[in-house]
Amino acid sequence: MTQRTPHTGSYYAATANDQVDRPSLQDSIDTQICIVGAGFTGISSALHLAEAGFKVTVLEGARIGYGASGRNGGQLVNSYSRDIDVIEKNYGKELGSALGHMAFEGGNIIRERIEKYNIDCGYKPGGIFAAFNAKQMHELKEQKTLWERYGHEGLELLDEDSIREQINTDAYIGGLLDHTGGHIHPLNLVLGEAKAFEELGGTIYEDSKVTKIDRSKRPVVHTENGSVTCDYLLLAGNAYMGGLVPELASKSMPCGTQIVTTEVLDEDMAKSLIPNQYCVEDCNYKLDYYRITQDNRLLYGGGVTYGGGDPASIERFVRSHMEKTFPQLKGVQIEYAWGGDFLLTMSRLPQIGRLTDSIFYAQGYSGHGVTTTHLIGKLVGEMMKGNAERFDAFASLKHYPFPGGQMFRVPYTMIGAAYYGIRDKLGI
Template identity: 65%
Template sequence: MAHTSYPQSYYAASANPVPDRPELNGEVETDVCIVGAGYTGLSTALFLLESGFKVSIVEAAKVGFGASGRNGGQIVNSYSRDIDVIERTVGPKQAQLLGQMAFEGGRIIRERVAKYNIQCDLKDGGVFAANTDKHMKHLESQKKLWERFGHTQLELMDAKRIREVVGTDNYVGGMLDMSGGHIHPLNLALGEAAAVESLGGIIYEQSPAIRIDRGANPVVHTPKGRVKAKFVVVAGNAYLGDLIPELSAKSMPCGTQVITTEPLSAELAKSLLPTDYCVEDCNYLLDYYRLSGDNRLIFGGGVVYGARDPADIESIIRPNMLKTFPQLKDVKIDYAWTGNFLLTLSRLPQVGRLGDNIYYSQGCSGHGVTYTHLAGKVLAEALRGQAERFDAFAELPHYPFPGGRLFRVPFTAMGAWYYSMRDKLGF
C-alpha cells in the first residue's frame, strides 16, 4: 500500500516532531475502535481513555491529515447554523440544550492544551468583521442571542474600534469574542495524539478502514488487519468515502483554500493585526485570516463544491487578501493548499448510532475546530450510557441533497453563487 504523507502546507512544514506510528497488521481487540485520527476521533479517544476504556484508532493516512491539520486554525464558537435557526427548526427545549453546548468546544481545547502541555501557538481573541450595515445588524442580534445562552465575553465594535484591531478600512464594525482565538491546528492534533498514547491508546496510521462488519461484535477491517471491538466510532468526516453509504447520501465534501505569506517583519505584522486576534468576515463565502506564530499571514476562503483541488490556489485567494491588505502586494506566498470539510444540507452536524454499537459524528460544515472537540465529549458520554446531549444532536433532522449525488454539486454551487452575489451587492 502506498504511504500517504501530509500535504505541502505551512502546518506540515512547521509541525512539531511527528513520531512513526505502526500500520495495523493482524488482529487486535479493544473496547472502542475509532475510525479517523482527526479532532473528532482524538477528542473521543481522550474522553474515553480518561474514563477507563481501552481504545484503538485506525487512520487512513497520518494524524491530522484531513481538515484537522489543514484548517484556518480559528477557534469559533457555536455551529455553522446558529442557535436561533436550531430553535426555529426543533423548538426551544432541544435548542436550549444545544445552545448550552455551543460554547463548550473552545473550553475543551484550552483544557486539553493546559492539561497535556500541547505546544500549538494558542492565542485568545476572535473577530467577526462586518462588511456592511446589514452585517452589523446581524452581529448585534448575534450578541444578544449568545448572551441569552450565557456567553458574555463579547464586545461590539464600531468602525473606529475595529480599525484598532484590524489594519484595513474594509469594515464598518464587528464583534470581538475573547473566548475565540487561534491555534496551529496540526500541532494541536499531534499534541492530542500524544496525549492519547500517554493514556494507553493505540493509533495505527496508513490503515484505512475498508469495511465494518456490523452486529453484536463489530469488526473494522483494514488492508492488512482487523479490529474486534465492543463499540465503533466513525470519525472520518470528509475523508470517510463510502465506508457508511447511508451517511454519504446526506453530506458532501467541499474544499476550502488557504495561503500563507513569507515571514513578515514585526512592524508589518503588527500593522495588519495589532492585537493578534484572528478574523473572519460575515459574507456567505467568507474570508478568514490570522498571524502565525512566526509572523506570517495565513489567509483562507473560497469553497470548491465536491472537493476538487483547484489548479492555482494562490490565484483564487491572493486577490481577496490584497483587497483586505493592499500593503502586501509585494509579499511572497510561501504555501498554498486545499483541505476538505463535510457539508450537510442543514449545515448542522450529523450525529447518530447505527444499530446498538456504531456511533458517528460528521458534517461540521466549516465550523469543525470547536464542534469536533465537543463531539468527542458527547460521544464518550453516550458510550458511558449518558445519552441526553448525544440525543439532542441525533434528533436534528437531515435530508439528502436535492437531485441526489449527480446534482448535489451544481445545485449547491448555484445556491452559493446566489448568496455571494447578495453579499457583493450589499443585499
C-alpha cells in the same frame, strides 16, 4: 512494508512538533472501542474515553490530522455553522435550548486540553467577526444578544473606528470581538492530543485505511492488512470517509477550502496588520478568514469548492482576496499554499447518531469543526459512560439528502451559494 502517506504540503505540516510515524495495522486485534479517523473528532473522543479507562484503538487511513483537522484555518469559533436561533426556529425551543447551552463548550475544552497536557500549539485568544455592510452589522448585534441570552460573555461590538484599530484595512464598517475565541496551530493541537491519548494507553495505527465494516453485534473493522473486533465502533472520518457508509454519504458533501501563508513578515509589518493578533473571519456567505502565525506570517484562507478539490492555482485564487483586504501586501511572497476538504450537510448542522446499537458516527461540521469536534468528543465519552442525553440531543437532528442526488447536488448548491453571494455584495 506499508507505503507511508505524507501530509499535504502545508505550513502546518512543515512546522509540526511531532514527526513520528505510527505503525500500520498488520494483525487481527480485539478492543473495547475502535475509532475510524484520527482527526479532531476521533482523537478528542479517544482522549475522553481513555481518561475514563476504556481500551481504545484508533485507525487512520493516512496520518494523524491528515484531513480537515490538520489543514484548517486554526480558528476557535463558538457556536455552530447554523446559529442557535436557526436551531430554535427549525427544531423547536427545547432542542434549541439544549444545543444552545452546549454551543460555547468546545473552546473551553480545547483550552483545558492545552493546559492539562501542556500542548504547544501557539494558542492566542480573541477572534473578530468583520462586517462589510449595515445588514451584516445588524446581524452581529443580534448574534451578541443571542449568545448573551445563553450566558456567553466577553463579546464587544466594534464600530468603524474600533475595527480599524484592530485590523489595518478599510474593508469593514464594524465587527464583533469575541474575547473567548482565538486561534491555534491545528495540526500541533491534534498531535498533542494524540500523544496524550497514547500516554494513557491508547493505540493509533496510521496508514490503515478501512476497507469494510462487518455490522455484527461486535463490529469487525477490516483494513488491507488487518482487522479490529470491538464492542463499540465510532466512525469519525468526515470528508475522507469515502463511500464506506452509503447512508451517510448520501446526506453529506465534501467541500474544498484553500489557504495560503506568506513569507515571514517584518515584525512591525505583522503587528501593523492585526495589532492584537486576533483571528478574523468576515460575515459573507462564502467567507474569508485570516490571522498572524507564531512566526509572523499572514495565514489567509477563503472560498469554497463544492464537491471538494482545489482550483488550478490556489495561490492565485486566494492572493486576490488577501490583497483586496490588505493592499499593503501586494506582491508579497507566498511560501505555502494548500487545500483540503470539509464535510457539508444540507442543514449545516453536525450529523451525530447511531447506525446500530454498537456503531456510532459523528461528522459534517460544515466548516465549523474545530470547537464542535471537541464538544462531540466529550459527548461520546459521556455516552460510553452511560449518560447519552447530550449525545442524543444532536442525534435527534433530522438530516436529508442534498437536492439533485449525487449527480446534481454540486451545481444546485453552487446556484444557492451564488444567490447568497449576490446578496452579500448588495448588502441585502
